[in-house]
Amino acid sequence: MENLRVPRYVRWIAATGIFFLLLMTALRIVLVYVFRTPSQKDTELIDAYLMGLRFDLRIVSIGCLIVFLIGTIPPLHPLDKKWGKRVAFWLWGIFITVLAIFYIVDFGNFAYLSQRLSATLLNYAEDTKISLSMAWQTYHLGWTILGLALIIILLLSVIRVFYNRALQQPGPISRTKRIVWGVVFFLALGLGIFGRIGQFPLRWSDAFGIQGGDFAANVALNPLQSFFSTLNFRHATYDAEKVREAYGFMSNYLGVQQPDSNTLSYKRVERPDSLIAGKPNVVLVICESFSMYKSSMAGNPLNTTPYFNEMCRQGIFFNQCFTPTYGTAKGVWATVTGIPDVQLFKTASRNPAAVDQHSIINDFAGYEKHYFIGGSASWANLRGLLTNNIPGLHLYEQDDYEAEKVDVWGISDKNLFLEANKVLKQQQKPFFAVIQTADNHRPYTIPAEDATEFKRESHRLDSLRTYGFGSNDELNAFRYTDFCFRKFIEAAKKEPYFNNTVFVFIGDHGIPGDATAILPKVYTDQSLTAEHVPLLFYAPGLLQPQQHSALASQIDVLPTIAGLCNIGYTNTALGRNLLDRQRLAADSGRSNCAFIIDTEKKRLGLLHKGYFYSYGMDNSSPEQMNSIEHNNKTEITDAMRKEYRAMTDAFYETSRYLLLNNKKAK
Secondary structure: OOOOOOOHHHHHHHHHHHHHHHHHHHHHHHHHHHHOOOOOOHHHHHHHHHHHHHHHHHHHHHHHHHHHHHHOOHHHOOOOOHHHHHHHHHHHHHHHHHHHHHHHHHHHHHHHHOOOOOHHHHHHHHHHHHHHHHHHHHHOHHHHHHHHHHHHHHHHHHHHHHHHHHHOOOOOOOHHHHHHHHHHHHHHHHHHHHOOOOOOOOOHHHHHHOOOHHHHHHHHOOHHHHHHHOHHHOOOOOOHHHHHHHHHHHHHHHOOOOOOOOOOOOOEEEOOOOOOOOOOEEEEEEEOOOOHHHOHHHOOOOOOOHHHHHHHHHOEEEEEEEOOOOOHHHHHHHHHHOOOOOOOOOOHHHOHHHOOOOOHHHHOOOOEEEEEEOOOOOHHHHHHHHHHHOOOOEEEOHHHOOOOOOEOOEOOHHHHHHHHHHHHOOOOOOEEEEEEOOOOOOOOOOOHHHOOOOOOOOOOHHHHHHOOOOOHHHHHHHHHHHHHHHHHHHHHHOOHHHHHEEEEEEEOOOOOOOOOOOOOOHHHHOOHHHOEEEEEEEOOOOOOOEEEOOOEEHHHHHHHHHHHOOOOEEEOOOOOOOOOHHHHHHHOOOOOEEEEEEOOOOEEEEEEOOEEEEEEHHHOOOOEEEEOOOOOEOOOOHHHHHHHHHHHHHHHHHHHHHHHHOOOOO
16 A cells, blocks of 8 residues: 555544454454354355345445545544544544444343244333343443453454554645545445445345355344344244134135144144146236236227237136235235245345245155245345245346346346246256246336337327226336237247146236226226236136136245145145135135235235225224225225124234244244
8 A cells, every 4th residue: 555655534433444444344254153053064055155245345335435435534634633533533433333233132132932032122122121221231341341341342452553564654645636535435435334346235135145054144144234124124023923823714714733722723734635637837917017907908998008918818717916015025925935025124025034934835845946036136125035935035136037128127027038938948856936027017118129019109198098097108118018918928838838727917017096097996996007907827728718706815836836736735835726726616716805904005905705995004994895896985894894803804914924924934
């Protein structure tokens, strides 16, 4: 640095930052050797150490950046001004104190729960006196506080050593060099905070994408990253008493074979029961904003999805399928886990406490697992949900394809399907593949390469609005989705795997809008358009065409796929096999329920036996009950209110519980 004439100020901060980086790495090593299991080998933790270094660099960079920016104020320059030195050491003192407290509490938390520190610890502040008494009696807080004071003094002494060495270096350099080095240092710290070069920053979920399982992920995280990642979710909990009250209904509805309200077990072991011989491949397509009322299947006069409509006539089609809520990440969550994402703030995929989930996908033993997304799985922290819970998953993202990126969502859906087809046609084993589309979303990009084959349409604005569209761009993006489905199926039909594959299509969510020209008014008035989506099981050589008007939910998708594919599976979540022959014979799906939560309006609802019942959480808005088959509001009798309210609450309370208690088998 001497020959490069780096400013003394930058040298001091950089040297101090490197020291803290090494210190945090040493603490990670200590945690590993104190808490690791005998089976955990050092070679399995290499990725954890490297990932952890990036998380540590973020924290260190934040501390360094604060000191650096304040020191750029001339009266507060720490090497030139007395007050600057005082402020800088006060800042480092605060940084050290926070760091030391977090690591001390983190080690205690890990010893107790085998988990890194999370913001749920703040919930104990509601019973401050009891919590402090317990901590004082358990953890010898007197000695801990004394140790904390000694640590702060020791680390400040180390920083003072670096400070004195910086003072001994040659003095001021030219203003131009100071500015250049200041900008370079600022950008370097910014990169350290962002965590990677790319569209999305480093996120806690990246820790769950490394090898070594949950322990390695915990090793990679540091207590500050873990704490602040969970801060918004510290009230994401459940009421055990309400869960037990609902258990009788839920265990009966789900068909729990050995109900136990003490353990709150929802486990069902389902045996293979399918009309399909053998075990076919699966391609599950999660379709962006695939709203039912905008489609040809609902009779929309704009005939936006003629190809998919024809596929529905050839497959098993459910025209009354609903997602539990609105939002892509919530839709992917419900599909993969079988649990409605009832997280009121953000999404469950962003909640580190909920990252450990059982998925029926893993019951497809001997199947290769693939997930294709046109952009990045870092979006909404989906990477943590997928890679942490589906062992051996082959995850394909934007940089894994030959096709070029077309917009913020990555490559086009057409190219995503064709890239997936390239991979699937080479498979030698049975496979379960998920393809997540994105083009039917703003900015409604239709690639120039498809301009010749895909012909845009233009309609008057009044017609567009009458039939559910706000613009011709939105209309054509919806039509382009149908074009992409056609290109995919045409390509797949040329490959040997097609004849032994079940293709499943479901919307990740619908789109709120005016559907009164197409569906009963309740769909518009109660915003059911935001959750009403098509659900299709398509395998012309394997399945006989069927049209179902029974209720279906996104959480039912995986149990139904497993049932169709002759797979025995363990279900610990809320979905049911929609094609279960015994249940269909009993009531033709009349007993089916579709739970809905509107997190914006804070309303809970349930579709059941031709009615939609809903009410505002915390009595924020009145109960309503509407027929979904006719344009009328139903008078709520006391008996109906009691029945539907109990069922709605049962789904909600059980979902809250399972978000944190549907852990995969170890």
